[in-house]
Amino acid sequence: MKYLLPLFIFATFSFGDYTPTISTKVTNNGHTVLVTMDNRNIEKLKLSFNGLHLFFLEHPFKKNLSYLLLPIEYYTPFKSYTVFYSYYYKGKKHLKHFNLKVKEGKYRSERLSVNPSKIKLSKEDKLRAEKEYKEAMKVYNSISDEVLWEKDFIHPMDSKITSPFGTKRVFNKLVKRYHTGIDFRAKSGTPIISSNDGVVRIAKDRFYAGGSVVVDHGQGIYTCYYHMSKIDVKVGDKVAQGDLLGLSGATGRVTGPHLHFSVYVNGKIVSPKQFLKIVNSLND
Ligand SMILES: [Zn+2]
Numbered sequence: 292m293k294y295l296l297p298l299f300i301f302a303t304f305s306f307g308d309y310t311p312t313i314s315t316k317v318t319n320n321g322h323t324v325l326v327t328m329d330n331r332n333i334e335k336l337k338l339s340f341n342g343l344h345l346f347f348l349e350h351p352f353k354k355n356l357s358y359l360l361l362p363i364e365y366y367t368p369f370k371s372y373t374v375f376y377s378y379y380y381k382g383k384k385h386l387k388h389f390n391l392k393v394k395e396g397k398y399r400s401e402r403l404s405v406n407p408s409k410i411k412l413s414k415e416d417k418l419r420a421e422k423e424y425k426e427a428m429k430v431y432n433s434i435s436d437e438v439l440w441e442k443d444f445i446h447p448m449d450s451k452i453t454s455p456f457g458t459k460r461v462f463n464k465l466v467k468r469y470h471t472g473i474d475f476r477a478k479s480g481t482p483i484i485s486s487n488d489g490v491v492r493i494a495k496d497r498f499y500a501g502g503s504v505v506v507d508h509g510q511g512i513y514t515c516y517y518h519m520s521k522i523d524v525k526v527g528d529k530v531a532q533g534d535l536l537g538l539s540g541a542t543g544r545v546t547g548p549h550l551h552f553s554v555y556v557n558g559k560i561v562s563p564k565q566f567l568k569i570v571n572s573l574n575d
Contacts, residue, residue, distance in 0.1 A: 307380030309333055313389060314569060319396030321365045321457050321562045323569045326376075330357040333378040333385075340374045340391070341367060345557055348510050351438040352574050360511070360570065362559035365457065365469055367393050396562075398457035398469070405462055405544055420498040427505070430492045431555040434511035440487040442532055443571040444508075447483050447516055447552050448539075450475040456553075456562040471560050472515070472553030477539035479520050479548045484533050486514045486552075491528040491536075500551070501543025504536045511558070512570070517551040518542050 314325040328336060328347060336347035336357050341364075347357035361374075372393065377386045412420065454474035461467055477483075485506050492513070493505035502519030520540025524530060541548040554563045 307333065307383070307385055309378060309380070309385070310387075311376060311389070313391070314572075316390065317392045317394060318363050319562075319565075320363055320367050320369070320393055321396055321398075321560075322363050322565045323556055323561045324361040324363060324391065325569050325572065326359045326361055328357050328376075328378075329355060331355050333380045336376070336378045338374060338376045341372060343557070343559075345434075348436060349438075350573065351440075351510075358573065360556045360566075362556040362561045363393055364559045365471075369393055369395050396457055398459060399455075400459040400461075402461045402464070403546060405546060407463065416498060423497045423499075427493065428558070430505060430507070431513055432558045433507075434557060435507075435509050437509045439489045439507070439509035440532070442487065443574060444487045444514070444567045445484075445532065446475070446567075447486055447514075447536075448475050448477060448481060448550060450477055450481070450550075452476075453549060456564060472517070472551045473563050475539075475550040475552060477548060477550045479538070479540045481539040481550070483516050483519065483536045483539055483550055485530045485536055487532045489514070489530055491524045491526055491530060494522050494525050494528075497543065499544045501545065502537065502540060503543075506530060506536070511556060513555040514563075515551075515553045515555070517553070518545050518549065520548075 311326045311328040318324050338345050338359055345359055347359045350356035350358045372391045373388050374391050375388045452473050453476045456473050458470040487508050489506040489508040492507045493503055497503045500517040502522050504516045506514050516536055518540055519537045521538040523535050523537045539550045552563055554561055554566045
């Protein structure tokens, strides 16, 4: 071992042989995988996974490191994947790969009854929902280089989680979806705070999500706060961690008042609980 380490370092910097560190080799669907890489002497670090092509970004806290938060979309088929990554060393492109297995997370199932008007939509509502979806996806797919936060991400309120991420849901025995965030118990009018520093990108009433606020934290990370009865911010506002975004409510497609909190990473929705653990580990 005594002789191997200097040899390894020599190999890395002499031949451009760079290898990433991966947070796990087996991931659940809906989770985020953290990939970090020494970026000294290399550039244009990229990664491809299951049709997703992403650039590594500058690590917010550690020098000479690049990182990438790889979101494993909920409906990703369960199997082994070859993840390709590439970079340029002394002007020459290196293409390499590692293996990543996606397995089914242990998510529960539930049946819900909601107002039929939120299931079988009128033409007008359908158009509205589609327009809002497109608007939101345009926001979530904007990935800036700049990191806007410094502290660990926190929960948007101090309350019991009544429904976790990933639960398979059947609405009125008809529509099958999954729960895309976590629900916090909150009677109408409970203050909701921003999970971290960022800029407000969405602040409006929407068909499914009701009163909605979306905060951009930079580097492809967005936190979302839904079903609000009152919104206290507007698009473009800079918010700090802990700032009041508005009050909880029962607007949109809901069975009662609560706060639905969700997270988008690089254009995909992920488990907020697991994401908070992964993103906060950057600052360890
Ligand atoms: Zn929810």
